[in-house]
Amino acid sequence: MIPRLFAALLLTALPLAAAAQDTLYFSAIPDEDETRLAERFGAVAEYLSEELDVPVQFVPVKSYPAAVTAFRNDQVQLAWFGGLSGVQARLLVDGARAIAQGDEDTSFVSYFIAHTDTGLERSDDFPDAARGMSFTFGAKTSTSGRLMPEYGIRENTGEAPEEFFSRVGFSGDHSQTLRLVASGAWQVGALNFTVYDQAVADGAPEIETAKVIWQTPPYPDYNWTIRGDVDARWGEGFADRVQAALIGMDDPDLLAAFPRNAFIAAENDDYAPIEQVARELDLLE
Template sequence: MRVCQLMGAFCAALFLSGAAAAQTLYFSAIPDEDETALVTRFSKVAAYLESQLGVEVAFVPVKSYPAAVTAFRNDQVQLAWFGGLSGVQARLMVPGARAIAQGSEDPTFISYFIAHESTGLVRGESFPTAARGMSFTFGAKTSTSGRLMPEFHIREETGEAPEAFFARVGYSGDHSQTLRLVASGAWQVGALNYAVYDKAVAAGAPEVATAKVVWQTPPYPDYNWTIRGDVDARFGAGFADRVQAALVGMTDPELLASFPREAFIPATNADFDPIEKTARELGLLE
């Protein structure tokens, strides 16, 4: 097992080497947390997959959501843990690519809208229309739970674009940063992945003392493991199915908690049709 940093001549040569790619399964993940946390999480996953698949497995950290999609498109990685939107983007770019697994929670994922305590906003069943004129931050621009679905619901609930409803709109880059920025008061309101917020609550993170949940979206499908369509030709017949079985068969509580997920279940491309439809409506897919 190795962790390959996307930098320097070594990785450039490695990615250009067809022989190396044929011997090693490379995988990546959208950077919804800082890189150190991602390396810690996915190095353990790489070791688990090696033990199940009998091939070397290496995790490749990337700097952004688009970089994860690009790495998949360019065959720099053959497997990736994507969000709903980034998974759709990747599969549209790579013929034969398919979603093979998702967390048991992912078919009914939600986003939280959080607000700094100074706003006076409180949690309710209805969209917080009192946030009109406040500052607001999404997460990454192509994040399903940090941008796509929050923007969809802002438009649905207010009849306006986010830039019209809020005084100022920004993009933090990831869910953890959204929580930090709202907690500090740098942004008054933000939207993020509910699991990141709940994990912060469970860990007793100080940010949750000043950044409170004020609304949650209706459920939607989100994160997924997606694999390239040419892996069977490279690693042997049935390899994609073996990867799927390994992921669905992951039962180690420590591994699952790092996502965090209770379990993984099979997935198909069709499970994410609602995400593709919404992304097209918002002009986020070409």
């Protein structure tokens, strides 16, 4: 009788013990369509859960600032940030550190694209002929969709975007920038090169009317950033285990969803150039 009672109590306690185990929550800047993000990061959550032996859950957010806020408030402990949002998050959370980046993120670029009706052609030189046209960035705090394109405009023209272009807007994300320029709603726009290249690989119809006309010089961009208190919660060396799991991610389907060829180690100092430019443009508090 006693053994049966003990067994029953044990079985009852198991779900409680599992529920009590801390879940690692992570998020990502919403740089593309929400459906695509959910597919990408749902699979990543499963992979990390298996590698780390802890529950892992993806938490979607609606904006770049929301991703930073969730990280600051400990609603997520790990995040896939852009260069600027990563800098913002690490400045807000003591001990937070960049732990991984895509192999491509050491030398990232932004594309300037234009509707074919503008007559603008691809060149190594900044497109001065775009003066007076309409222009859209991506999200307001996007590294590849706003920060570095704006820096490129100012460096090459000596003017603010609002002075060089007739009208300036923010589409919200890279996919939307491509759609809006392709439709002619905006004549010129700036976006993440991987999003455009993926559209080319997919044979997306937008590439028929939205063509690359210029690209920025390279800069460091996306990164996985983790809070500084995760070792206290999940055990000594947990942050290093997460880093190893990300760097060890070699499933082509997982990597293609980013898209990245591989993840490599990263550290905060890698993003010093991004912080410097953000301060020059007054985009950091």
